[in-house]
Amino acid sequence: MSSNPSIIDSLKPSGDPDVDLRVRLGEVDASMRVPAMLFLVSAVMWLLAGTAFAMIAAIKATNPDFLGATEWLTFGRVRTAHLNAMIFGWGNNVIFAVAPWIMGRLCRARIRHTNILLAAGVFWNIAVTIGIIGILKGDMIGVEWLEMPAYVTPLVVLTYALVGVWVIIAFRWRQSDHVYVSQWYLLAAFFWLPWLYTVAQVMLIFEPANGVVQSLTNWWFAHNVLGLWLTPIALAVAYYLIPKVLGRPIHSYYLSVVGFWALALFYNWAGVHHLIGGPVPAWVISAGTVASVMMVIPVIVTGINHHLTVVGLHKEGWASPTIRFVVFGAINYTVVSLIGSTMALRHVNEVTHFTHFTVGHAHHGVYAFFTMIMFGAVYYMMPRLLFREWPNAFLIKVHWWMCGLGILLMVFALQIGGWFQGLQMNALTEDGTPVYTFLQTVENTKPWLWARSLSGLMLLIGHVAFAINVYWMIFSPRTQDKVTQPTLLTETTEQA
Amino acid sequence: MKSLPLIFLGVFFTLAFSWTGIVLTTHMQMRDLTPATAELVNADDEPVAGRQFMVDGVNVKNTDGMTAYPLPLVGEAQRGKLVYQEMGCLYCHSQQVRRAGFGADFERGWGNRQSVARDYIEQDRVMLGTMRTGPDLTNVGLRYSELWQYQHLYNPQITSPGSTMPPYGFLFEVREVSSMRGPSPDAIELPEAYHPGEGYELVPTQRAKDLVAYLMNLQQDYELPEMKFTE
Numbered sequence: 001m002s003s004n005p006s007i008i009d010s011l012k013p014s015g016d017p018d019v020d021l022r023v024r025l026g027e028v029d030a031s032m033r034v035p036a037m038l039f040l041v042s043a044v045m046w047l048l049a050g051t052a053f054a055m056i057a058a059i060k061a062t063n064p065d066f067l068g069a070t071e072w073l074t075f076g077r078v079r080t081a082h083l084n085a086m087i088f089g090w091g092n093n094v095i096f097a098v099a100p101w102i103m104g105r106l107c108r109a110r111i112r113h114t115n116i117l118l119a120a121g122v123f124w125n126i127a128v129t130i131g132i133i134g135i136l137k138g139d140m141i142g143v144e145w146l147e148m149p150a151y152v153t154p155l156v157v158l159t160y161a162l163v164g165v166w167v168i169i170a171f172r173w174r175q176s177d178h179v180y181v182s183q184w185y186l187l188a189a190f191f192w193l194p195w196l197y198t199v200a201q202v203m204l205i206f207e208p209a210n211g212v213v214q215s216l217t218n219w220w221f222a223h224n225v226l227g228l229w230l231t232p233i234a235l236a237v238a239y240y241l242i243p244k245v246l247g248r249p250i251h252s253y254y255l256s257v258v259g260f261w262a263l264a265l266f267y268n269w270a271g272v273h274h275l276i277g278g279p280v281p282a283w284v285i286s287a288g289t290v291a292s293v294m295m296v297i298p299v300i301v302t303g304i305n306h307h308l309t310v311v312g313l314h315k316e317g318w319a320s321p322t323i324r325f326v327v328f329g330a331i332n333y334t335v336v337s338l339i340g341s342t343m344a345l346r347h348v349n350e351v352t353h354f355t356h357f358t359v360g361h362a363h364h365g366v367y368a369f370f371t372m373i374m375f376g377a378v379y380y381m382m383p384r385l386l387f388r389e390w391p392n393a394f395l396i397k398v399h400w401w402m403c404g405l406g407i408l409l410m411v412f413a414l415q416i417g418g419w420f421q422g423l424q425m426n427a428l429t430e431d432g433t434p435v436y437t438f439l440q441t442v443e444n445t446k447p448w449l450w451a452r453s454l455s456g457l458m459l460l461i462g463h464v465a466f467a468i469n470v471y472w473m474i475f476s477p478r479t480q481d482k483v484t485q486p487t488l489l490t491e492t493t494e495q496a
Numbered sequence: 497m498k499s500l501p502l503i504f505l506g507v508f509f510t511l512a513f514s515w516t517g518i519v520l521t522t523h524m525q526m527r528d529l530t531p532a533t534a535e536l537v538n539a540d541d542e543p544v545a546g547r548q549f550m551v552d553g554v555n556v557k558n559t560d561g562m563t564a565y566p567l568p569l570v571g572e573a574q575r576g577k578l579v580y581q582e583m584g585c586l587y588c589h590s591q592q593v594r595r596a597g598f599g600a601d602f603e604r605g606w607g608n609r610q611s612v613a614r615d616y617i618e619q620d621r622v623m624l625g626t627m628r629t630g631p632d633l634t635n636v637g638l639r640y641s642e643l644w645q646y647q648h649l650y651n652p653q654i655t656s657p658g659s660t661m662p663p664y665g666f667l668f669e670v671r672e673v674s675s676m677r678g679p680s681p682d683a684i685e686l687p688e689a690y691h692p693g694e695g696y697e698l699v700p701t702q703r704a705k706d707l708v709a710y711l712m713n714l715q716q717d718y719e720l721p722e723m724k725f726t727e
Contacts, residue, residue, distance in 0.1 A: 061629075064652070064662045071666040076584015142581035142623050171500060179503075187500075188507040195511060203519065211616040213523045215624045220518045228511070264507060268514035274626055277594040279611040284522055350599055354590060354628035425628070426600045434603050438631050439658050446660075 024108050031110040032101045033385045035117035037474065039097035040378065042125050044467050046089025051460050053082035058453040062446050072136040080140055080147050081132050087225065088148070089128045091370065095233050096124065096163050098377045101385075102240050103167045103186050107174035111166050120162035127155035143204050143214070145222035150205050160197065164190040181256040185236035188264060192228040196221050212280050216272060223271025226365060231267070231333075234373040235302065238330045241380055242309050245323050246316060251308035255301050262298035266291045273344040276353060292344030295337055303334035319488040321396045325376030328404055332368035336361065339415075351422035356445060356452075360414025367459075368407045375403070375466070382473060383486070390487035391472040397489060398465040406458030413455060417448025529617050533562035534719035547722045565718040568618040569710070576710025579703050581621065583664070589633045590625030591714070596726070605639065606632040607716060612723045615716055630661055637715040645708045646684045646700055654690055667704035673697050 057079040059066045067073045096117075104111050111117065131148030134140065139149040148156075167190045171183060200221035203209045209217055243250050250256060272280070272288030310317060310327060317323035339361060343352050352358060379396070383389050390396060424444060427435040436444075536544045536556040544556045558564050569577060580586070593607030601607060611634060616622045625632075640648070644655055650668050652659040670692040673679050682705075683697040692698055700708070719725060 060662060061660060064660050068663045069665055074583060074664070075662045076587050077582075079587055080584055138582035140582055140584065142586050142621050144586070144626065184503055187503060191504070191507050192511055199515065199519070208620060209519075209523055210527055211529065211619065212613050212622055212624070213519065213526055214622040216522050217519050220514065224511075261506065261510075264510040265513075268511055269517065272518055275624070277598050278592050278624055279613050279615060281522060281525060281613070284518060287517060346598075353599075354626065356629075358626065428600055428603055432603055434600055438604065439656060442629075442660055443658050 021108075025105055027110050028101070028104040028108065029384050031112065031114060032104060035111070035114045035121060036097040036101055036381065036385055038118060038121040039093045040382070040470070041474070042121065043090050043093035043097065044470050046085050046093060046128070047463055048467055050082055050085035050090055051456070051463050053078050053085055055453070055456050055460060057082055058449070058456045062449045062453065072138075077136050077138070077140065081135050083145070084128070084132055084135060084148060086366070087145070087230075088131070089125075091230060091366070091374075092124065092128075093121075094374045094378065095230075096121065098237060098374065098381060099186050099190070099233055100163065100166050100170065101381060102182060102236065102377075103170045106176070106180050106183050106240070107170045108176060109170040109173050111170065116162055117166060120159045123155050123162070124159040127152045127159065130155075141205060143200075143218050145225055146200055146204060146218070150201075153201055153205070156197070157194070160190075160194045164194060180239070181250065181253075181260065182236035182240040184260050185232040185239070188260075189229050189232040189236070192224070192232075192268075196224050196228065212278070215275060215278070216280055216284065219271040219274040220268070221271075223274065224268050227263075227267035227270060230366065230370045232263070234329060234370045235263075235333070237373050237377045238306060238326050238333075241322055241326050241376060242306060242330070245320050245326075245380065246310065246313045248309060248313065251305050255305040259298045259302040259305065262294070262301065266294040266298065270295060270340075270344070273349065276344070276346060276349045289344045289346065293341050296341050299334055299337040299341075303330075306330045319490045321379040321390070321400070321487070321489055322376045324400055324489065325372045325379065329369050329371075329373035329376065332364065332372070336364040336369055339364070351426065352418060353422070355418040355422040355425070356414045356448065357418025357422060360411050360418055363407065363414070364411045368411060372403065372407070375399070378470075382470070386473065388473060389485065390469060391476070392469055393487050393489060395465045395469040396487065399462045399469070400489070402458045402462030402465065406455045406462060409458065410452055410455035413448045413451035417445050417451075420448075421445050526613055526617075529614050531564035531566060531618065532614065532721055533558040533564050534721065534724075535559050535562065536721050549721075563718070565720065566615055566618050566716075569713060572706045572709035573713040574710075576706035576708065576713075577621070579667075579707040580710055581623070583707075585633075586623045586625050588625075588627050588629035588661070589631070590628055591632065591634050592624045593632065593634050593716070601632060602726075604631070607635050609716070609719070609723050609725045611716060612720060614720050614722070630659075633711070633714050634716055635714065637712040638717055642708055642712060643685060645711050646704065647686065649704060649707065650684065650686075650698065651690060654687060664704070667701050667707065669699045669701055670696055671699060 056067065056073060057075060060068075060075045060078070064075070100111055100117070103109075128148075131152045134149035134152070135147050140147040141149060167186055171187055174183075200217060203217045204214055204221075208214060239250060239256065269287055269291030272284050273292050276285055276289070278285075306327075310323075317327060342348050343357070343361065352361075379390065421441055421444070424436045424441045425438075429435055536549070537559050538544050538551045538556050539554055541560070543559075544551055549556055591611075593609070593611045594601045595610040596602050616624075648655045648661075649664045651663045651665065652661040653663075668684070673695055679697055680699050682699050684700065686692075686698055
């Protein structure tokens with residue numbers, strides 16, 4: 001390199017290709033250490049805050065007088081604070097920690113100028129904090145998934161740009177010939193979200209569209225936050241970690257290509273299934289229903305690909321915290337997506353629409369799929385960034401069992417309860433009067449909502465166990481030094 | 497799949513496709529919707545049958561002397577919508593009536609015609625809602641009195657025992673009955689069990705009045721050329 005490096009040279013993040021791969025991955029890890037820790041610690045704190053909001057909202061759903069006199073904790077606000085804390089506080093922070101790191105590793109490109117990522121981390125957390133305070137004090141915007149007041153928009157856009165640019169730079173100066181499936185997903189996601197967000201902000205908040213075009217834009221955006229942001233990132237992580245930990249390449253390159261493009265093509269039309277039966281043009285509902293059903297293709301293809309990669313290695317997988325969480329998430333991706341496709345059918349939707357079934361489905365996707373995979377990623381990433389092992393295997397087990405069983409209980413309770421709620425809401429006697437009064441249907445959902453609160457408590461315990469482990473790992477080297485082997489959950493043959 | 501431009505183009509066009517379809521096309525389809533009278537007439541003021549909006553290539557027009565709907569919100573009701581929004585009412589209440597035979601919206605008395613796109617064109621914020629933890633509110637202004645609304649907001653158990661709706665007591669004020677002026681004309685009648693006590697009265701704040709004005713304005717009790725009652 002010349003003595004006077006150009007701007008391009010100083011941006012160029014790739015390492016020396018002659019050096020051993022492990023050393024170069026170590027360089028990537030070292031470059032991401034500080035920003036990833038900032039994002040991760042913030043993510044865990046938002047996870048706890050979001051769980052606290054969730055518990056308050058869950059109790060209020062059966063006992064409306066609980067904290068009923070406090071305006072800023074009224075159900076509509078605290079429930080919205082919960083959603084925003086989880087998606088934008090926990091979800092995006094953990095993505096900003098994991099995604100550039102995986103991209104860097106796959107491209108063998110160090111993340112340079114990490115001060116910019118650190119600044120992004122600070123901006124992001126300020127934005128979410130102001131946004132949630134805004135929601136609680138009554139500045140919320142009446143658009144689902146876009147409730148954070150318009151005054152945080154500039155900070156949000158700035159952060160997406162500052163983080164996204166490193167993902168793209170790493171990819172541009174990649175040093176491997178082959179481009180792995182995780183890289184497509186990450187690249188696509190970091191392009192899709194800013195576009196979705198910008199269009200939604202303009203058409204809903206700064207220059208609101210006419211009438212129900214708002215609702216269509218709303219669900220185009222909100223469903224795609226799930227489908228074109230959380231989903232591709234979680235799939236990228238699964239595609240990266242499953243082969244990595246199990247030491248076996250992904251089963252089929254071609255299946256991953258089909259899965260990727262089918263998802264890109266179909267998922268972004270699916271969102272309008274939230275408006276089935278609503279006052280919008282029938283053709284757009286039909287298109288959304290068709291796309292939702294077509295999602296079966298990428299889901300099955302990805303499911304088969306993951307399954308055939310893991311098959312036969314279940315015992316090894318069970319020992320690894322990473323694989324337990326990631327495989328749980330990958331299985332639930334298949335299940336939740338197939339349920340979602342079914343829910344888009346008009347006659348199923350007639351029952352499930354407007355009920356707790358949908359709430360159960362949302363948690364199934366965002367938690368049992370996305371969040372569980374991100375937990376797995378954190379279990380893999382932190383030891384490599386900090387050169388330390390996880391201090392306590394028991395806490396990992398508590399985290400695993402509480403969150404795994406907790407989320408299953410939640411999904412069962414809300415979906416079974418929601419299904420009955422929908423049937424009772426629609427049930428008519430022969431002379432065309434409702435069989436159940438509205439208040440009877442409300443009464444009948446209460447036991448299921450109690451079960452949901454119980455499942456929330458289990459998740460809370462799991463999250464606290466996780467947070468303690470993360471805290472010990474970062475801030476308590478003494479607890480830490482006792483562990484020298486990778487922390488596994490069962491004994492492997494090697495150790496035995 | 498190694499090339500950045502190729503992946504980028506694919507990624508760009510897939511999202512552009514759905515944006516064009518769901519957002520842009522529906523925008524173009526609906527941007528010309530205006531308030532309309534229940535019956536339309538052609539250029540010679542002759543009634544036009546059915547749902548036509550064009551006759552011989554000429555736009556049909558509203559009938560003279562009939563009111564064109566929907567009407568925009570004004571005054572207290574307009575402010576009340578902001579209260580509805582900041583309290584997050586949207587997360588438990590929908591504002592859309594589905595057609596007869598799809599669900600039981602008609603049978604539950606939530607409306608006697610399906611809601612259509614034109615019903616929402618005067619709204620600067622459309623809140624169709626995706627949950628019915630509580631009932632649909634499209635026509636709630638037709639179903640209950642103002643007093644019922646105040647009592648229900650103050651404590652839903654007064655009117656709807658077993659309801660899981662949050663109480664909005666913070667939108668009301670309990671105060672001593674003025675010895676000079678006597679009871680306030682705004683004071684809300686309450687059953688014995690919820691009454692603040694002898695010498696006290698419950699008065700709605702301005703926000704509660706706005707919210708009730710908004711709720712009383714939620715009425716789709718008009719016909720449109722494309723949608724008549726009991727359709």
